[in-house]
Amino acid sequence: MFDSASLKEAIRAEAERLGFVACGFARADAVPEAGAALKEWVAAGRHGTMGWMEERVGERAHPQALWPEAKSVIALAMSYAPAQDPRALAAEPEVGRISVYAQGADYHKTVKKALKALARFIVAAVPSELKVFVDTAPVMEKPLSAAAGIGWQGKHTNLLSRDHGNWVFLGVIFTSLELAPDPPAEPHCGSCTRCLAACPTAAFDGPGRIDARRCISYLTIEHSGPIPHEFRAAMGNRIYGCDDCLAACPWNRFAAQAQANRAFLPRAELAAPKLQDLLALDDPGFRKLFAGSPIKRIGVKRFLRNCLVAAGNSGDAGLLPRVRALLGDEDPVVAEAAEWAAERLQPAAPTAAMQPLRSAGSPLGRRASTKVTRITAAPGAA
Secondary structure (H helix, E strand, O other): OOOHHHHHHHHHHHHHHOOOOEEEEEEOOOOHHHHHHHHHHHHOOOOOOOHHHHHOHHHHHOHHHHOOOOOEEEEEEEEOOOOOOHHHHHHOOOEOEEOHHHOOOOHHHHHHHHHHHHHHHHHHHOOOOEEEEOOOOOOOHHHHHHHOOOOEEOOOOOEEEOOOEOOEEEEEEEEOOOOOOOOOOOOOOOOOOHHHHHOOOOOEEEOOEEOHHHOHHHHHHHOOOOOOHHHHHHHOOEEEOOOHHHHOOHHHHHOOHHHOOHHHOOOHHHHOOEHHHHOOOOHHHHHHHOOOOHHHHHHHHHHHHHHHHHHHHHOOHHHHHHHHOOOOOOOHHHHHHHHHHHHHHOOOOOOOOOHHHHOOOOHHHHHHHHHHHHHHHOOOOO
16 A cells, blocks of 8 residues: 555656656646746737647646646656757758657657556556646646656746756646645756747747747747748758757756667658758658658648758759749649749749749749749848
8 A cells, every 4th residue: 555655656666667757746736827827828829820729728727627636747757868969950951950859759659658657557556547648638748847846947938957958758647646746846047048049030038938930840840831931041951840949958968868768769861861852752752751750740741841941041052953843832832932942042033944934824923923022022031
């Protein structure tokens, strides 16, 4: 028979065995102020086009609104610390930069599998009800994890700790058990603002204040329309997500790569993929390349849009044939990105090879001509 203290220690030991690097406990109602802040953030429109966040903001704000039986929260972290600084690839414009978290196996599956195993362990030890969550449910993992003491929310809004930096995936278990809460984590950022200064699109307007509409991770993953022109040059060769604010954090020097779950080690073909190859992907090729990856979720069209922006920023005229091949894409967002990239790679008058695509008599020609005029005048398009 377990008492609360011994049960918590047993859970921590099992969590470590399953690959988690941190485990903490909090009351389900521990962070009411986080829910209020979230509602304010959404009301200000800073969530952009993430309608799914707005639709379930009430459930996200309060764990017991999602599941009334929740009494305690078990917060867990799994490391994906990289071996190298991901910013190094900025010097290689011919490749696409994929966020570290997406270079290996889909973390949703890996973390959820471990959460379910831990849940089975808990129920076997003490019959109870519980629910497990990664980040696909309306749960505020970061504030709850901070309340459970496994880290604090840095000025870049992400969870970080003195032991593991900010390279962690979070998982949460809601349980009907009354478990004694751990002390919340104290912030240790001090006067440091490196993460805020590192953002290439100035998405932060203060510590803990992010406007998703300016964030490259949001723009390349969640946003389905054209990338706003003012952010395209700043995207550089980032084609899925952005690690700059995370990589800038000094606490990462304590994040041992050896502690990272092996499932998250980068796949060779995703560590530094050539834009030349990515721009040639069709839907079957995209699905094959990104099988088992979180990237698969955004679909080939959104991915090609991102790659075209990177191509336009590359200065590599050798990419023009691939870019031109997408000028007539059926998806207008892809076609517009191709036009923008072609203009960037060859700013002079259209060549004979491009002229037929811009003929005034074709629907594509009329659309392309109109958009090129607009692009030329748009801020940040130079």
